Amino acid sequence: MKVLIVEDEQELLDLMLRYMKREGYVCEHATTFREGYKKINNHEYDCAIVDLNLPGGDGLKLIEILRKEVPNTATIIISARNTLGDRIKGLEVGADDYLTKPFNLSELNARIKAILRRKTNQMSNELVFGNLLIDLDKRSVVANEATLKLTKKEFDILVYLARNKNRVVTKDSIAEYLWGDYMDDAFSYDFIYAHVKNLRKKLVQNDCGDYLKTVYGVGYKFISN
Amino acid sequence: MNKINWFYAAITATAIFVGLGMARYFFPQHFFTVALISLIPLGILGIGFRIITNRRIEGVRNQLTQIIGTLEEFDVDEPKKVIFEKSTYPLFNELNESILALIERIRSNYRANRQFTQNASHELQTPLAIIKGHGEILLNSPHLKEKEITSLGVILQNTNRLAKLNHALILLSKIENNRYSDVETVVIPQVIREILGNFKDLIHLQEIKVTEDFGEDLTVEMSETLAEILFANLIQNAIRYNVEDGFIRIQIKKRTVTISNSGEVLEVPPASLFKRFKRESTVEESLGLGLSIVKRICDLYDIQITYLHQHGLHQLILVFP
Numbered sequence: 001m002k003v004l005i006v007e008d009e010q011e012l013l014d015l016m017l018r019y020m021k022r023e024g025y026v027c028e029h030a031t032t033f034r035e036g037y038k039k040i041n042n043h044e045y046d047c048a049i050v051d052l053n054l055p056g057g058d059g060l061k062l063i064e065i066l067r068k069e070v071p072n073t074a075t076i077i078i079s080a081r082n083t084l085g086d087r088i089k090g091l092e093v094g095a096d097d098y099l100t101k102p103f104n105l106s107e108l109n110a111r112i113k114a115i116l117r118r119k120t121n122q123m124s125n126e127l128v129f130g131n132l133l134i135d136l137d138k139r140s141v142v143a144n145e146a147t148l149k150l151t152k153k154e155f156d157i158l159v160y161l162a163r164n165k166n167r168v169v170t171k172d173s174i175a176e177y178l179w180g181d182y183m184d185d186a187f188s189y190d191f192i193y194a195h196v197k198n199l200r201k202k203l204v205q206n207d208c209g210d211y212l213k214t215v216y217g218v219g220y221k222f223i224s225n
Numbered sequence: 226m227n228k229i230n231w232f233y234a235a236i237t238a239t240a241i242f243v244g245l246g247m248a249r250y251f252f253p254q255h256f257f258t259v260a261l262i263s264l265i266p267l268g269i270l271g272i273g274f275r276i277i278t279n280r281r282i283e284g285v286r287n288q289l290t291q292i293i294g295t296l297e298e299f300d301v302d303e304p305k306k307v308i309f310e311k312s313t314y315p316l317f318n319e320l321n322e323s324i325l326a327l328i329e330r331i332r333s334n335y336r337a338n339r340q341f342t343q344n345a346s347h348e349l350q351t352p353l354a355i356i357k358g359h360g361e362i363l364l365n366s367p368h369l370k371e372k373e374i375t376s377l378g379v380i381l382q383n384t385n386r387l388a389k390l391n392h393a394l395i396l397l398s399k400i401e402n403n404r405y406s407d408v409e410t411v412v413i414p415q416v417i418r419e420i421l422g423n424f425k426d427l428i429h430l431q432e433i434k435v436t437e438d439f440g441e442d443l444t445v446e447m448s449e450t451l452a453e454i455l456f457a458n459l460i461q462n463a464i465r466y467n468v469e470d471g472f473i474r475i476q477i478k479k480r481t482v483t484i485s486n487s488g489e490v491l492e493v494p495p496a497s498l499f500k501r502f503k504r505e506s507t508v509e510e511s512l513g514l515g516l517s518i519v520k521r522i523c524d525l526y527d528i529q530i531t532y533l534h535q536h537g538l539h540q541l542i543l544v545f546p
Contacts, residue, residue, distance in 0.1 A: 009351050015358035080350040082392070102354030102388050105361045153426065168364045170378070172385040179423075194430055216371070218364065218378030 001116070004045040005029045006036035006062060007078070008055055012101075016049065019105045033057030040066055045073050046120060047112055052079040052090075060093050067094030074115040078103065104173035110163040127162050129224040132208045134162060143206035153178065154199040157192070161212065161222035170219040196220060237271055288312055292321065299328065301335050339402060346395045353388045360384060393514040396454070400521045405448040413443040413452070413482060413545075417475060420457050424464060433467055438476040445545050447526050455522045458515040459484055459541055466539065480545040488539045 003025040007013040013029055020027050028043070030036035033056035040048065040062060048066055052059040059077065066073050075097075077090045082100040090098045096115045099108060117125065117136060127134040133142040139155055141148040150158065160177050161169055175188035196212070203209045213221045241264070248259040291310065299307055307328055309321035360381040364374065399405065414437075421428070421435060428435060445452065463473045463486040471487035523530045529544040 009355075011355045012351065012358065015355065015362065018362060019358075080347060082395070101350045102357045102384075105358050168374070170361070170364070170381055170385075172382060173361075191427055191430065195426075215374060215378075217375050218381070 001047070002026045002028070002043075002045045003112075004036075004039055004043075004048045006031075006039075006048065006054065006059065007051040008032065008053070009051070015105065016108070019109065023109060031055075033059070033062070036062050037065070040070070040073075044070055047074040047076070047116060049076050049078060049108070049112075050095075052077060052081060052086075060090065063090070063095050064093050072119060074112070074119045076108070076111065076115065078108070104170070104176060106160075106164045106167060106169050106173050107177050110160050110177060113163050127159070129162070129165070129211060132203075132211060134159060143203060143208040146206050148202050148206065150199065150202065151195075153195050154202070157195055158199060158222075161220055162224075165222045165224045168215050168219055168221050172219075174219065233274065237267065241267060285314070288314070288317055292317075292324070296324070301331060339398070342394070342398045343402070346391050346398065349387075349391050353384060353391065356384050357381065357388070390514065393518065397514065397518055397521060400451070400518070400525060405451050405525075407448050408446050409449055411445050411447055411449050411452045413445060413456075414439040414477060416449075416452050416456050417460070417482075420453070420460050423457075424460060427464055428473075431464065431467060432470050433464060434470075434472040436472065436474045438474065441477050441479055443477050443480060443482065443545065445526070451522050451525070455519055458519050462515060463539070463541075468537075482543040482545070484541045484543075486539050488537060490537055491534050491539075 001024070003020055005013060005016050005020070005027060006029070007016065008031050010031070013031065017027050017029060025047075028039060028045075030039050033054040036050070036054065036059075037057075039045075048062070050059040050062050054062075059079075063075050063077065066075055075095045077095045077098045078101060079086065079090070079098070080101045087098045096119070097111050099111065125135065125137045127136065131144045134140075135142070136159065141150055141155065141158065156178055157174060160174060171189055171192055174192050178192075179188065196214075200209060200212050203212060211222055211224065213223055215221055244263055244267075245260055248263065249256050252259050288310075295307060295309060307325060309325070312318050312321070360377060363369075364377050364381070369377075417439075418437075421437075460473075463484055466488040467473065467486050468488060474483075474485045476483045476485075520530065522528070523543070527546045529542075531542045531544075533540040533542070
């Protein structure tokens with residue numbers, strides 16, 4: 001899976017490269033509009049992560065070109081511009097998703113996987129961990145051959161954790177993934193706590209409780225071995 | 226001007242008095258004739274003088290009213306150019322010029338200030354993103370001890386708070402800069418129902434009873450985004466500052482929306498709640514910006530907002546124009 005990251009902020013670029021490489025993607029990068037333009041003209045990527053404010057041009061142009069020339073490429077805009085108008089413009093040009101800075105890397109990761117699954121056939125529609133099977137199309141979970149009855153939020157949390165398997169996922173990032181910027185932190189923590197508690201209960205009932213670990217005071221971790 | 230008038234009147238009176246005295250002394254028999262003959266031109270002169278002075282005063286007053294009118298219309302936010310009519314009095318022209326210079330200075334300071342707030346919040350985004358990202362990567366390095374993970378958790382949590390605070394500041398400055406000028410017909414009950422739906426789980430979690438009493442299909446001409454932000458903030462507060470087994474009542478009557486909820490007794494005087502960063506200290510981690518955002522939106526659309534509180538009953542009353 002080949003990923004192109006176009007971002008002029010070196011630190012942020014390094015971070016994303018490190019994270020993506022650990023996820024097993026082949027990564028390339030560009031730091032200016034021209035560089036990005038050359039890369040998308042000469043190579044094909046499965047996914048492009050594009051910042052909007054680039055030296056030498058607007059990242060939206062790159063998305064537009066990609067949409068026209070290589071429509072299969074999954075595109076994500078990452079930008080500090082966060083008005084509804086900017087978001088709509090980005091999606092209208094053809095981006096598959098729009099993330100506002102500062103975002104969580106685990107969220108970027110989860111969203112990329114979701115888009116890649118939608119757009120390419122290379123990603124499976126099922127996440128399988130031993131005796132736990134998550135069907136993303138049917139939105140169903142089977143644990144030890146018993147189908148779990150999960151609420152929408154419980155399912156979303158499970159998928160989010162599973163997509164970031166073996167990593168600590170913070171409560172904040174879960175909150176943002178589920179509700180966007182809409183909610184206040186203190187507020188959403190109780191909320192997440194209640195949902196995870198219910199989710200864990202259902203997993204434990206079917207002997208799948210070992211997957212979900214609490215990292216005290218920080219968040220949760222989905223362990224798969 | 227009045228003083229000068231009195232001064233002239235005094236001189237005229239003295240002249241008349243002295244003239245009459247002399248007429249009486251030199252022409253005792255023809256006193257009345259002389260008096261009449263000398264008084265008529267004097268009277269005419271006096272009246273003429275008054276008319277001329279009054280006209281001048283009127284002119285000056287008109288120009289002053291004009292200047293005041295122009296100044297009252299002046300809005301530092303509007304790019305409209307301030308124009309004064311040219312006056313026949315050089316002094317007024319000078320005054321106008323110095324007012325224009327002052328306005329220019331105020332405007333450029335205001336612009337700079339605004340730009341600074343906007344830039345500052347904007348520039349904060351990238352460093353915050355970098356801190357957040359590194360924190361996340363560090364959190365997942367293999368040999369961390371529990372204490373280190375907890376510390377990292379605190380760092381990440383507070384970075385997130387900073388980021389949200391920054392978002393709220395950007396939002397405030399955007400409202401102040403009139404970036405939400407798109408106006409559409411917003412159906413208020415619809416907005417409220419949508420938000421209540423979003424918070425359904427949380428309301429359920431705290432076992433809060435919600436009653437809707439929407440008599441009217443209240444519609445308002447405003448930005449839909451701001452309407453959502455307005456009610457999301459108010460309803461969020463009604464949930465957050467509520468007590469277990471409490472209630473929320475939302476009533477719409479004509480153009481008045483009343484949100485009442487049960488809650489703890491307030492420690493902060495209600496009026497100060499709308500200022501930036503004031504918050505009720507018993508609840509941890511609230512940003513304290515929510516109500517100033519609410520206030521800003523209300524100011525923008527001339528919505529009257531009142532807050533009442535007695536014996537644990539909180540009431541927020543919005544009157545739409």
